[in-house]
Amino acid sequence: MQGVITKEGFNFGFDPFKCSSCEGNCCIGESGYIWCTPKEIDDMSQFLGEKRGEFTLKYTKKVGYKISLCEIESKGNFSCIFFDLDKKACQIYPVRPKQCRTFPFWKHFNENIKEVVKECPGIII
Ligand code: SF4
Ligand code: SF4
Known part of the structure; x- marks a missing residue:
């Protein structure tokens, strides 16, 4: 799928275009x-x-x-x-912490995929 980000070692992908229609689920x-x-x-x-x-x-x-x-x-x-x-x-988007910049590619979610699917509409499995 076009625009989907994948990362080595992760069993899911992420479509960043979903952020524009999401209400910021990863921040609230x-x-x-x-x-x-x-x-x-x-x-x-x-x-x-x-x-x-x-x-x-x-x-x-x-x-x-x-x-x-x-x-x-x-x-x-x-x-x-x-x-x-x-x-x-985010009011500090250009300098947000690494934890925010690396979301949703957190190792924890590889073993807890349901958790991230529930939170982030951009997850592709
Ligand atoms: S939860 Fe996912 S889709 Fe929503 S803003 Fe965060 S990264 Fe983007
Ligand atoms: S600092 Fe991180 S958690 Fe806070 S609003 Fe910005 S992206 Fe969201």
């Missing part, structure tokens, strides 16, 4: 973690024109030794703090 829904590295925090704070310390306080939380972006809860649904619910778009 059940609560989860959006891990970010110190370098990614630097990039995101620069992108927003904020000091690193302010960015960290406003948008991230510590989970053990790791750092995740915060979520916003509304009526039992969670969304990433950078997801614009009106525009259905």
Whole structure:
């Protein structure tokens, strides 16, 4: 199929054109973690024109030794703090963390394909 992305080692493909009609399922829904590295925090704070310390306080939380972006809860649904619910778009798209950039090609989904099919309409099996 034209435009479908495949990756070695993955038993599914991904059609990125589905993102335009999807409401951002990978950024909203059940609560989860959006891990970010110190370098990614630097990039995101620069992108927003904020000091690193302010960015960290406003948008991230510590989970053990790791750092995740915060979520916003509304009526039992969670969304990433950078997801614009009106525009259905990521507000920091060019500098989003690697975890977001590599979705849906996460090793976890090879063994849990039903999970990603339920979440992402772009999955091709
Ligand atoms: S869930 Fe899939 S189709 Fe929807 S925005 Fe995310 S990657 Fe695109
Ligand atoms: S950083 Fe952007 S792409 Fe990643 S979960 Fe948040 S809104 Fe979605």
